Each structure stands twice: as C-alpha cells, then as structure tokens.
Amino acid sequence: MDIRKQAEEIVHAIGGKENISAATHCVTRLRLALNDESKVDQEALESIESVKGSFSTNGQFQIVIGQGTVNKVYKEFVDITGVGESSKDEVKKAAEQNLNPIQRAVKTLADIFIPILPAIVTAGLLMGINNLLTGAGIFYNDASIIDKHPQWADIAGIINLIANTAFVFLPGLIGWSAAKRFGGSELLGIVLGLMLVHPDLLNAWGYAEAQKEGDVDTWNFLGLEIEKVGYQGQVLPVLVAAFVLAKVERFLTKRVSDGFHLLVVPPITLLLTGFITFVAIGPITFAIGNFLTDGFVSIFDAVPAIGGLIYGGLYAPLVITGMHHTFLAVDLQLISAIGGTFLWPMVALSNIAQGSAAFAMMLATKDEKLKGLALTSSISAWLGITEPAMFGVNLRYRYPFFAAMIGSAIAGVIITIAGVMAPSIGVGGIPAFFSILNEFWPIFFVGMAIVLIVPFGLTFLIAKFKMRKEAQ
CATH class of the missing domain: 3.30.1360.60 (Glucose permease domain IIB)
Structure with missing residues (x-):
C-alpha cells in the first residue's frame, strides 16, 4: 500500500x-x-x-x-x-x-461520565461474579456455591465490597470528573463528592424509611431546618454542585493574589459550595432525580412492551447522535433508586444485534475488504464495542442497521415484559449476562438468541436478494 x-x-x-x-x-x-x-x-x-x-x-x-x-x-x-x-x-x-446547544449539553455529560465508566463497568462485572457465587439455583438446586461451600463466603464478601465501592462513593467519582470538565479543581471536586456521602449523614438508601418514622436528624442553619441526608448513588446533586464549585473557584481565583490563593480560594470555595449544596442544591435535585426515576419506572410498569420496543429499537440511532451518553445518568439513578436498571440489558442486546448484522454481511458479500472489516467489527460488537460495526458496515448499507434495530426491538419487548434487571452497568455484548441478576438469565438468553438470529437472518436474506437482483 x-x-x-x-x-x-x-x-x-x-x-x-x-x-x-x-x-x-x-x-x-x-x-x-x-x-x-x-x-x-x-x-x-x-x-x-x-x-x-x-x-x-x-x-x-x-x-x-x-x-x-x-x-x-x-x-x-x-x-x-x-x-x-x-x-x-x-x-x-x-x-x-x-x-448546537443540545449537542454541547450531551457532549458535556459524555465528557463527565465516560472517564468514570471503567470503574462502573468493572463494578458491574464483579457484581456478576458475586452473583455466580451467591445466586441460588445456578450450579445447585435451590442452593448457591457459598451454601454448599461456606469457605467461599468470605471471598464473595470481599468481591462484593470491591464491586460496591464505585457505587457507594459514586458522588466522589462524579465530583472529580465534573469539576475537571467545568474547569474547577479536581481535588476539590473529589472532596465535594465524598462530603455528600459522609458517614455522619443519613444514608440516602434509608431516607424514605427514616422519613416515615420521623427519625431524620437536622441542622439549624440561620433558622432553616436542613435534613442531614447523604446522596449515595445520586447523580444530579453532585453534578450541579460541581458546576457551582467550579464557578465559585474561578471567580475567586481571578480576584485573589497568588500569595493568598491556598489560604483563601479552596476553603471559601468548598465552604460556600457545601452550604449551598446542603441548603438548596441537594434537596431540589434529589427531588427532581426521584421524580424522573419514578416517571421512567411508571412508564415501563404501565406499558413495558412499548417501553422495550422504543428503547430497544431506538438505542442504536441514539448512539449515532451521541445522546446515548445521557442515559448513563438515568441508569445510575435507577440503580440508586430501585436497586437495578432495566435499560442497560437492552443496551447489551443492541450491541449483539449490530454484531450479528455485520457478521451476516461478512458471509453474504464477495468483497474481500468488506469481509475483513465485517468480521473484526462483528466480534468487537459482540464484546460491547459497536462503533466499527455500525459506522463501518451497517450504516453504509443501511439495511443491516435496520435489521439490527428490528431484532433489538423484539428482544427489548420480551425482556422488558419479563422485568429483566441488572444491578449495575456491566460489560456489553455477549458477556453481559454476567451482570444480569441470575434469576433473569433464562429470559435474557432468549433475548440474546433473538438478537443473534433475527438481524443475521434478515441481513443475509436481503443481501443475497440484492446481489441476485444486481446480477440480473
């Protein structure tokens, strides 16, 4: 060459x-x-x-x-x-x-969440390993590995602790990444995020029960009663707080001489942002986050088939626009609120569908260059990385892309009706079942079979039909 x-x-x-x-x-x-x-x-x-x-x-x-x-x-x-x-x-x-402004907003979210994604995906994979050890009925009837082999119990406990760390301290991860994106100090962003999950605060996961029992401690701040509540697993509070922190820090940095910077800027920035967060940002965004979560859950509870059809079918077009990154925040919010996400399993199936369509093109085409690209990109998609298959093969010929969307939509309907959940965002593609709650494995495997067979079959038949027509 x-x-x-x-x-x-x-x-x-x-x-x-x-x-x-x-x-x-x-x-x-x-x-x-x-x-x-x-x-x-x-x-x-x-x-x-x-x-x-x-x-x-x-x-x-x-x-x-x-x-x-x-x-x-x-x-x-x-x-x-x-x-x-x-x-x-x-x-x-x-x-x-x-x-445009919408694309910039989406890109901002992507810039914040993509750097912390390896930690979240790793946590999801480790949770899957923990599920194998603690899930009943996988290897033994009505019993788990640790039930039959108690010596593995502590190992499972350590794995679970390591897996949960990224979610317990999620505001710290987001605080670091968001502060960096907004032009503030990354260190102050970490401190801000960890401050929101301080052990002295009521754990967010126990807030609803404590509120019912009237057992929520408060601070008295200039006559205001502020609940001492943490924001474990929450996304919006730390996002907004990090934005405010970066603005305050940059405002002060421009007005304080270098000689006094360390003594003035970080303490005032963190103190002021902390007060604003606990008084206003936290309670408001916590309510907004719960409202959005309740809305998503209500829609999928009321009409799961339509929800699965739309999200399962349209996830791939969202990848083209980049808007799929916005749903990372939704997934994390769902995990915090209801203990799992019903959206991410459809993402994993969409990955497989794109790979199946590209693989069909590899078998159907006589173009050696396309064969090589389709083979490598289909394997990549089956392992969770869809861009080579989507942009290199499927979108170029269009019908493989639509075949993948059809297969993904059908599988999305089936797994959503069955209530398939993942406790975390995990590894995409075929290995994704490790990150699915084990009681949902059978129906998830049905979904995997659909996205392997339907896109492949449709793409292969259309490709052969087109080739035959061109030959005539």
Whole structure:
C-alpha cells in the first residue's frame, strides 16, 4: 500500500486541506475537526483502500483505518496538509464549534461520565461474579456455591465490597470528573463528592424509611431546618454542585493574589459550595432525580412492551447522535433508586444485534475488504464495542442497521415484559449476562438468541436478494 497516496486521497475526499481545522488520531481512527462536513465526498472516501469506514460524532469526523496503519497515514496526512499534530483535547475543542446547544449539553455529560465508566463497568462485572457465587439455583438446586461451600463466603464478601465501592462513593467519582470538565479543581471536586456521602449523614438508601418514622436528624442553619441526608448513588446533586464549585473557584481565583490563593480560594470555595449544596442544591435535585426515576419506572410498569420496543429499537440511532451518553445518568439513578436498571440489558442486546448484522454481511458479500472489516467489527460488537460495526458496515448499507434495530426491538419487548434487571452497568455484548441478576438469565438468553438470529437472518436474506437482483 502506498501510504502517501492513501493520505493524499483522504485529504482530497474530505474537501482539501483548507477544510481541516485540527487533526489527531487514536488507535484505529483519524479524528478530524472539519470546517464544513458537507464538503466530504463520502463515496470517494470509502472507496479508498486504507479506509474501512467513517462517521461523524460530537462534531468530529472520524475515519476508520486500522491499528498500526493509522499512525503511518496520520504522519503523511500532517505532512501533506501542514495542519500540525494536535492533541485529542485540541481536536475536541475545535470540534465543539460545530455543535448546537443540545449537542454541547450531551457532549458535556459524555465528557463527565465516560472517564468514570471503567470503574462502573468493572463494578458491574464483579457484581456478576458475586452473583455466580451467591445466586441460588445456578450450579445447585435451590442452593448457591457459598451454601454448599461456606469457605467461599468470605471471598464473595470481599468481591462484593470491591464491586460496591464505585457505587457507594459514586458522588466522589462524579465530583472529580465534573469539576475537571467545568474547569474547577479536581481535588476539590473529589472532596465535594465524598462530603455528600459522609458517614455522619443519613444514608440516602434509608431516607424514605427514616422519613416515615420521623427519625431524620437536622441542622439549624440561620433558622432553616436542613435534613442531614447523604446522596449515595445520586447523580444530579453532585453534578450541579460541581458546576457551582467550579464557578465559585474561578471567580475567586481571578480576584485573589497568588500569595493568598491556598489560604483563601479552596476553603471559601468548598465552604460556600457545601452550604449551598446542603441548603438548596441537594434537596431540589434529589427531588427532581426521584421524580424522573419514578416517571421512567411508571412508564415501563404501565406499558413495558412499548417501553422495550422504543428503547430497544431506538438505542442504536441514539448512539449515532451521541445522546446515548445521557442515559448513563438515568441508569445510575435507577440503580440508586430501585436497586437495578432495566435499560442497560437492552443496551447489551443492541450491541449483539449490530454484531450479528455485520457478521451476516461478512458471509453474504464477495468483497474481500468488506469481509475483513465485517468480521473484526462483528466480534468487537459482540464484546460491547459497536462503533466499527455500525459506522463501518451497517450504516453504509443501511439495511443491516435496520435489521439490527428490528431484532433489538423484539428482544427489548420480551425482556422488558419479563422485568429483566441488572444491578449495575456491566460489560456489553455477549458477556453481559454476567451482570444480569441470575434469576433473569433464562429470559435474557432468549433475548440474546433473538438478537443473534433475527438481524443475521434478515441481513443475509436481503443481501443475497440484492446481489441476485444486481446480477440480473
């Protein structure tokens, strides 16, 4: 492969070097901030030998090339265009100019939750391992592993403690990430988040019962009665509080000299934000969060089939827009409020559906380049990473994408009617069953069978029909 020629063809297909604002790359993709994405010749771009797919997300235009090759192409790309090597943050900043207000809000949530996602997913996987050890009826009739082998009980307890840590101290994780995103001190963000789950506060999970019994302690703050309640597992309180903290800190930093910064800015920032949080932000956002959670639960309780059909079928289009990141907050809020999420299991099935459609294209096509891309991307999707399959294969031909949506919608209806729950966000794709409560495994396996068979069958039949028609 002539790498220089490949880079030149890519530059020409995306509208020339004058259309490029900034450029960087990750392990497999060129990540570009373009001045005008409408100038991209999609057909010409995807006909280039080294290009395995392309898509636009969060204001960035990304070109899938592949591990190893992308480094060489990027080096030639920079030399041809003269744009200079940029960091990922610089490209993100340049790309934000192409976003509308809604997209910017969604991107803000993504920037906050994606950095803490590894901790949440790890917790979900460890909870799945704990379920294997403590769940009755998996390996023994009406008994668990620790029932039959008590020596494993303490090991299960340690695993459970490690798994729950990310959720118990979730406000600390969000506080760190949100403060960083909003331009504040990450350390103060961590302290703010941990402050909201301090042991001296009533645990949020016991608040409803304590309120019924009239056993909620209060502070008297200038005549105001403030309940001493923590915000374990809550999302909105720490998000808003971190935003206020960053604004207060930046306001003070501009007005306090460097010599007094350490003595003045952090203490006043944390004290002021803490008072505002416990007096106003916490109670208000806690009520809003519970209202939204109750709304979601009520809808899925009243019409589970419609809820499963819509969310199961439309999750993949949400990924295209980037709006799927907003549902991370909803999942976490549901886990805090009702002990699990009924949304995430549908996400896992949507991953599998996209992989099945891409795998069908691998078997149906005679294009060797597409075969290779479809095989690797389908495996990736079955393991929870859908972007290569969606953008590299399924969206390019459209009907595989819609076949995957149909399969995902059908499976979504079935598992939602059955009330399938996950105690945490876990590993996506086929390994997802580890993060599903074990009593729901049988019906979840039915859903997995549907998203493996339906998208594959529909895609394969349509592909063969189209090939036969083209041959005639």
